[in-house]
Amino acid sequence: MYATTKLTAGGSGILGCWLIAAPFVFGAPPVSRWNDVIVGTLVLLAVGYTHLGTDDRRPPSATGATVVALLGLWLLLAPFALGLEGLPLWNDVVTGTVVTSFGGYDAYVSAAERERSVRATAE
Template sequence: MDPTTKLTVAGNGVLGCWLIAAPFVLGTPAVGRWNDVIVGAAVILVAGYNYARAVRRRPVSATGAGLIAVLGLWLVVAPFALGLEGVALWNDVVSGTLMASFGSYNAYVAGTTPAFRATAQ
C-alpha cells in the first residue's frame, strides 16, 4: 500500500484519539462530549482495522473508509445541530473536515485498487 494511504489512515486514528480527549481538555458540554467520544471510538476502530490492512499490503476497506468520511461530515454538522459554541464548535468542524477528507481519499483508493476491482467482478 502506498505511503499516502498509510498516512491518511494513521491520521484518522490520531484524530479519533483526539476526539476522545478533546471534550475533556476543552470543557465541552455533555451532549458534545458524548458525541465526540462515540464518534472518536468508532473512528479508532475502523481506522485501526484499515491500518492493519494497509500494513499487510492489502487494500483498505472501502466501506470502512466511507464510514469514516460520513462520520467526518457528521462532525462538521453536529456542532450546529447540538448547539455547541466557541472552541468546541471549531474543533469539531476542523477535525470533521480532515477526517472526511482522509476517509474520502481512502475510499477512492480502495475503489481503484486493481485487486479490489478483480474481486468485485
C-alpha cells in the first residue's frame, strides 16, 4: 500500500548517504563538508524514524517526513547562505530539490492517510 512512500524514502536514504560522501568526492570546502555530512546523517535518521514500524496498516510518520522535507529545503538554500560555488553548490541544490520533493510527498501521503483513518473511525 505504501510502496511509493517506501521508494521515495529509500531514495532519500540513498541521497543522505551521497551527501555524506559527496564533499570528499568533490573536494568541497570545510563549511560545505560539515554541512553536507550533518544534513546527510540527519536525513538518514529522519528517514529511519519515518518508516519505523510502518506496515500495510500503519502510514509513515508525517513528522519524520516533514523533517526530511525541511532538511532538503535547508540543503537547497545552504549553498547560497554559505557562499559555495561550483560543483558543491550544484550538488546541494539538486540533492536538496529531490530530498525536499521526496519528503514533501511522504508528508502529504502520511497526513492524508491519517486524516482518512480518523474519518473512518469517527463514522
